[in-house]
Amino acid sequence: MMQSQSNPIHATRQPLIMGVVNVTPDSFSDGGFFFSTENAIKQARKLIEEGADILDVGGESTRPGSLPVSVDEELRRVIPVIEALAGEKTLISVDTSKPEVMRQAIIAGVDIINDVNALRNSGALAVLAENDRVLACLMHMQGCPASMQNNPTYHNIVQEVYDFLEERIQLITTLGVARDRLIIDPGFGFGKTLQHNFEILNNLEYFTRLQTPLMVGISRKSMLGAVTGNPANRRIHESVAAALIAVNNGARIVRVHDVKATKDALSFYCAVQKNNDIK
Template sequence: MHSHFLCGKYQLNLNRPHVMGIVNVTPDSFSDGGQFSSANLAVEHALQLIAEGADILDVGGESTRPGAKPVSLDEELSRVIPVIKALSHIATVPISIDTYKPEVMRQAILAGADIVNDVRALQEQGALEAVVNSKVGVCLMHMQGIPQTMQLKPVYEDVVSEVKQFLIDRLNVVMAHGVSKNRILLDPGFGFGKTRIHNIALIQHLDSLLDMGQPLLVGLSRKSVLGAIAGGDEGQRLYASIAASVIAAMKGAKIIRVHDVKATVDALKVVAAIQ
């Protein structure tokens, strides 16, 4: 596997697990709800995550949690673009835009985004074109169904081989469009159309996804599978999230996407020391 991930103006050396800090720019993320102030709060939060040791920031303006309502293009742009613009001048780490909308990708790249993190794996019409002539890194994720309904009745014959085959297919399509191998991350999509059993099988067999030859991004932070295992609602899943992050890193995941950056950074320092 290549040891460097090229993304925008950055080159990440993946000789250790990296932490991607989540910067949600949604009205429910910040209680006061005002447009201007939520952008300011998001930037402040992002800088706090860098101070806590985040290696990458992932900025998103539309929730993809199960049952979440879709957000209009204009609304999403007005949330994320000011944040990416501001961060592109002051952040010292790569900035990722978490979107599946090609127009958001285009404007985010112009605003200074270094990575496009797409839950739909660049399948929307125009998405490949949006990234192909840029230098951004991309993350391709597996999802069964759509966020509104994906958790109702996910079904697989063999979840590990099906997720793997989907990611290989998308990897090949994206590379055929001219995105080089060292710009691509793959994400099995924990919680995106998967039951507790499916999620656990994917963690257990993470090593079999590694032989695709691409660095894996894993997002388990605060997900409901952890609540199913350990109990506790979303705000009470810190310890379960740390355990999941450590296991994923020990099993070879290179990018761990989390809400709780400082705690994860400390835990992954232990992993790096042991590895």
């Protein structure tokens, strides 16, 4: 586990890869294949070998239409996995909106809280404020997972998502949390239509004005299938393409399922960028 008083993401200019570890029976991307603790740990170590910089461990599905699980059940799913991975050099993230899960995950060894609800649940901000070595990713979501895709509407999608994230950053920093402990995520597919997702992706650079590392999670999502027609578990090529577009448009972290393919593509992308810089 990496101990730090500041955001280790600032320590490198290279884009970082967050590998997804779903400890759920109803994940849209893997059909619950890694639901058991043993399989989840094996998958996590495989992603480390493939080059993941961060592992994101989640025990509650947030796919469209999903329903929440109890705190006890979520803890039962994620804590053994986090404890098993805490000795790795790779940063460990917990994908949760529940303050008690955040608190127990920090004790178990996580470095990052990845919250699709941007720390809006009662008690979540206090957990972050009380643990000054932990980072937090704030994501935008319109509505809740159970109903977020029921006709989401915006007047100006890019500006509204930007304003939401800016407000959350300002509120959290007024509590004494250093700005460099925060990461932002515009929340692709979370209360957004296909057109909304395209508008955000094409305007990602606008979010860099917030001067906070930008994370993007498009891997295997339905917006990709809407274009190619492929099912979730066969969207590797379009997922890699989306990750490259995101990085080119300003993302510092890409949250992906297919780490090796993304790592190889980004390695070549970075080599080309480095060659351009030399010229």
